[in-house]
Amino acid sequence: MLGPVRPTPYDLYFSLFGIPVRINPFFWAMGTVLGWRAMDDGPEFLLVWLGCIFISILVHELGHVFAMQYYGIPAHIILYHFGGLAVPESSRGLTHGKSIVISLSGPGAGFLFLGLINIVEKTVFADGFPNTLTKSAFYQLHWINLGWGIINLLPVLPLDGGQVARDACFLLRLRDPIDVATKLSILASGLAAYFFFTNGMQYAGFMFGYMCFMNFQELNQGPGRY
């Protein structure tokens, strides 16, 4: 739906647990825009914020890739302006049930990571944080892994929750599963956009407004879509 993420000369490549990872420069650009307010406290706070979204999104995508590998599907990771992508090399043998497990494994990995953060906080930093920078890092890690994890589970395509809803529609043998999932996406993203805008979360409101528009367009493209 969002199109391929084309390589640029400024992409960063590395491999983690044998999984190829590519980072598009717009990942850092969007992260900087999102976290610009951190500059009020100093550039080191912006760097901490970038580090937190980098680690958190990587953990999330690793969750998807580990689940794909469990089903024998190799995959790679791309970090870009919209967050992260776990891209399977093939979809052979993929069922809707397996696809649901793969979709849930991303947020699941984030929630496990959140548990680990809580343990570190309660043991290593039981007497408080040594400085405001460390405190800020833990605050961000909490918010990203809990808040984004929950938001990502809303039944809105192309979010993980939307993928789960779409696969569930197939499993329920609905007559036009993609149509139902797309209409559900429009309804849920519209409500979410309204909620975020009226609660002062403009960026999230804009993102859900955009997804609402994308799904509305998808609905009007008619047959021939996959």
Ligand SMILES: [Zn+2]
């Ligand atoms: Zn995901």
